[in-house]
Amino acid sequence: QVQLVENGGGLVQAGGSLRLSCTASGRTFSNCAMGWFRQAPGKEREFVGRISRSGGITYYADSVKGRFTISRDNAKNTVYLQMNSLKPEDTAVYYCAADLGSSGSGLYGKDRYDYWGQGTQVTVSS
Numbered sequence: 001q002v003q004l005v006e007n008g009g010g011l012v013q014a015g016g017s018l019r020l021s022c023t024a025s026g027r028t029f030s031n032c033a034m035g036w037f038r039q040a041p042g043k044e045r046e047f048v049g050r051i052s053r054s055g056g057i058t059y060y061a062d063s064v065k066g067r068f069t070i071s072r073d074n075a076k077n078t079v080y081l082q083m084n085s086l087k088p089e090d091t092a093v094y095y096c097a098a099d100l101g102s103s104g105s106g107l108y109g110k111d112r113y114d115y116w117g118q119g120t121q122v123t124v125s126s
Contacts, residue, residue, distance in 0.1 A: 001026045001115070002024055002025070002026040002029075002032065002098045002100075002114070002115040003024065003025045003026050003115075004022055004023070004024050004096050004097070004098060004115055004116065004117035004118075005022065005023050005025075005117055005118070006020060006021065006022045006094065006095065006096050006117045006118065006119060006120040007020070007021050007022075007023075007120060008020040008021050008120060009094060009120030009121045009122045010121075010122070010123070011123045011124075011125065012086055012122075012123070012124055012125070013124070013125050014086060014087055014088055014124055014125065014126050015085060015086065016086050016124070017082070017083060017084045017085075017086065018083050018086065018122060019080055019081065019082045019083070020036075020080065020081040020083070020094055020096075020120060020122070021078055021079070021080050021081075022034070022036075022078065022079045022080075022081075022096030022117055023076070023077055023078045024077045024078070024079075024098065025077065029074055029077040030053055030054075030074040031053060031100070031101075032053065032098040032099060032100055032101075033050060033051065033052050033053050033098075033099040033101070034050065034051050034070075034072060034079040034096060034097065034098055034099070035047065035048075035049065035050040035051075035096070035097045035098075035099060035107075035112070035113055036048040036049050036050070036070060036079075036081045036094060036095070036096055036097075037094070037095045037096075037097060037110065038090075038092035038093065038094045038095065038122075039092055039093050039095070039119075040089075040091060040092040040093075043092075045095070045110055046061065047061050047108040047109070047110075048060070048061055048064055048068065048081070048094070049061065049064065049068060049070045049081070050070070050099075050107055050108070051070045051071070051072050051079060055071065055072045055074070058070050059107060059108070061108075063089075064083075064090075067083065067084050067085045067086075068081060068082065068083050068084070069081075069082040069084075070082075079096060081094065081096075083122070086122075086124045087124060088124045088125065088126045089124075090122060090124050091122060091123050091124050092121075092122060093119040093120065093121050093122075094119060094120050094121075094122050095116055095117055095118075095119045096116075096117045097110075097113035097114075097115065097116045097117070098113060098114055098115040098116075099112055099113050099114060100114045100115075102114065
């Protein structure tokens, strides 16, 4: 079992920044690749980005590339999502997710991930 708790959401003006964190407990955090997803009202949950177990490899959705950065601190069992130059269309509930490597699904799909946090709301005002 892996328990994930996100923090750091809130209300920010367009062009501003937020940093989300996701802290894991349970199984060894460093054995999990981690992903961030988001879900806006009335829309499907979509991939935002992913970081490898060591932190050496990251992937991003085109919509956030160059603005968002994922990092992790395995000593603190925490993964971060730094969001800069925020836009109103970034408004969503943001979720972190843990990939134990047991699924053969694609890296960007929800089915790849075994455990999910409860989500944190990010609202960007124009």
